[in-house]
Amino acid sequence: MIEVEALTKRYGSTLAVDDLSFTVRPGLVTGFLGPNGAGKSTTMRMVVGLDHPTSGTATINGRPYAASPAPLREVGALIDAKDVHGGRSARNHLRAVARSNGLPDSRVDTVLGLTGLDAVAGRRIKGFSLGMGQRLGIATALLGDPGVVMFDEPVNGLDPEGILWIRNLLRGLAAEGRTVLVSSHLMSEMAQTADHLIVIGRGRLLADLSMTDFLEQNGRTHVQVKSPRQDDLAPLLRAAGGTVEPDHDVLAVHGLTCEQVGDIAAAHGLALHQLFEQRASLEAAFMDMTRDSVEYGSGSLPPPPDSALPPPPDSPDRPGATEVAP
Template identity: 60%
Template sequence: MIEAKGLTKRYGETTAVNDLSFAAEPGVVTGFLGPNGAGKSTTMRMILGLDRPTSGSVTVSGKRYHELRHPLRTVGALIDARWVHPNRSARSHLRWMAKSNDIPQRRVDEVLETVGLTSVANKKAGGFSLGMSQRLGIAGALLGDPEVLMFDEPVNGLDPEGILWIRRFMHRLADEGRTVFVSSHLLSEMALTAQDLVVIGKGELIAQCSTADFVSRATEDAVKVRSPQLAEFRPLLADAGASVRGTDGGVLVSGMDSDTIGDLAARHQVVLHELSPQQGSLEQAFMQITGDSVEYASDFDHDARAATELAGTGS
């Protein structure tokens, strides 16, 4: 478990993290989200003892990182995939890490096999692609068989097969009862990976809840309707209390579920060609909820955000 209480970090007059409290529980994948400059990297560095909090505290399995005698056995982390001596082989790099925490050397080959790097174990890490470096970083995080795992942008550089692998792998780690804490800007992937979310903006907590709750809180579900009789059907839907807005090839109806729409169409002998529920996305929810927390935004960012909100609300 990772638990932050009133975590604050200031650099001179700049506050990077402000009174941040959250918990990442065992048995689930917790996504850590926020706009650029939100304080995610600073928070993760404080969890790992790389930055000292100005005030507040953060613990891993009930202890501060510096209190852990063999930290790699409690928490494994991938923060920077390129953090490896370029002239060391993958195997030598992991052996060095294992020796520093009294981890048996046999574990090195086990994790290399787990991440699919056995065939290149003796090659210099400096020649690795970004995807291979990510896999080596994941191997290092797994080395001590820890109960807590932290990943920062773990799918960068991975091909679709690799992305699917890491998603399933993180789910398996959580199913084993481990705490899995992952930060990523790929919201479509996080929607498939994270069961819970911690969302921050400008160093402060915006939300901590399940992914489903976060999306439903910020977006409105609708039903897509296609019919050759839309001109007749739209006023019937409006009279029944539904909100109707145009979309490509049909309309989106909110405030009424698909069963009710279907019954209404049947009563008035309206032919339907499509009746499909449309759920809001994590990207829509994120853009809407974090809209006031973007530290650096261009006109293009504002236009993109407005377009996303328009798609989600139908205004």
């Protein structure tokens, strides 16, 4: 269980995390969502004590992480896969981490096998691809068989196979009763993995709800219909109980199925040129939610509806701080 209470972090004049409170419960995958620069990484760093909060608290199983008697048995964290000494081999890196917590060397082989790194374990980390580095970070996090797992953008740099692997891993960890917090700036990724969502923007909590609720509120489908006799069709659909909004040369119909719309048109001899079901994009819903809080907005152009915009330009998650290059 991770509990964040009125957590605030200020870098000079920038408020990176602003009075943030939430609880991450065991047995679920909790998605930690927000645009780049929203404060996700800063929050996670404060949870494991790398950064000190300006005010507020972050606790794990009821106490600050630094007070844990057996840190790696309690929490496994992947904050940034590049946070390793590249001159060491993967195996030696894992051994050093394991020894610091008195974990047996056999654990190193276990997590190397689990993450599929056995074959490259003797190679220096410097030569690792982004995906291999990501796997090494996950291997490090799982060394202590922790009850709380926290991954910051774990799918970055992974190929589709790797993404699927992480998704299954996260689901499995939660199914075993662990607390799983995983951050992402991509809603589409979260929609397939998370049971619960915590959405932040500009360091503030925007939403804390179950994925089911989120989908119910934002994932509704509607029917798009195109007809040369739009003006005749619209009142008929309204009479049948639908809400109709003209959208350019098509009608957006809520409350009726494709079949119902088609039958009504046929019954009145109205030709249809297009009839299909449109699912609202979760990405668009997420962007609507965070639009006002995007740290690095892309000018004044509103994003077109129902299209997945690329995320805002990549930017460090911690404004005002320079990222250390390896």
